Amino acid sequence: MSFGSRAHVAMQAYGPLCVGIDPHSHLLEQWGLEDSIDGLDRFAATCVEAFAGKVAFVKPQSAFFERFGAAGVAILERTLQDLRHTGTLTILDVKRGDIGSTAGAYADAYLDDDAPMAADAITVSPYLGFGSLTPFFAAAEKNDAGVFVLAFTSNPEAIRFQTATASSGMSVGDEVLVELGHANEGADPMGSFGAVIGATVAHLDTQRLGFNGPILVPGFGAQGGTVDDLRRLFGDVTDQIIPSTSRDVLAKGPDVATLRAAAAATNDSLSLL
């Protein structure tokens, strides 16, 4: 089944929430863990225990694993493998993007079903041109995986760049959404090629949101995005959105039941959308 279909099923079963696994050093400390490989290992294993089979999506943030070098990356690999086939889909947050031939190697690393680091979906950056992402789309299609392309990100610096006018006359971010519409054409109930749009964005042209794909919405929670913001920004397409929060839920750890309850409460708050 395609990633878009699997995402649709998971959202129906568990609600739309994505919980990010972002092992910040201050969270490790807050959980009574050392800022070390052993601490990272315990943190990631606790997240898997808390969220596997309980939420639709989990999004490990690669940077927090990479900071420990190869040993950290090995823990990321294990985390992704432990989440496979639990009903919870993995979105590996790596924000990759490069010239096409190199993009192909990144696609092999993360989207090939047999790769040690295989995820259900990854985040990618379109700033080498939307066309440079073709190898990611091809690999995703072949492996029933998904791709989330940065469109309007949650950080305050983004707006000057992503709302700039491209040579097409559209903003850079809108061009990403239009291209995603082409990539998802004909998919039912939802395509596998998504956008990343922050919950903190001031304004969105809702006409551009009908691109028939999932919308990953970080910035919800710790960065200030609220359920009201989701309603304001995504009005007619709230059934496409995957609100994502990391610190807001993770701060409730390390107790597994408390983490689970925090994710469930957040999912409940989203049922009002």
Ligand SMILES: O=C(O)c1cc(=O)[nH]c(=O)n1[C@@H]1O[C@H](COP(=O)(O)O)[C@@H](O)[C@H]1O
């Ligand atoms: O691609 C992302 O997930 C992402 C895009 C974006 O626009 N903003 C954003 O915060 N993120 C990621 O989402 C997570 C947000 O974490 P919290 O602010 O703790 O919920 C981090 O891992 C960010 O790297």
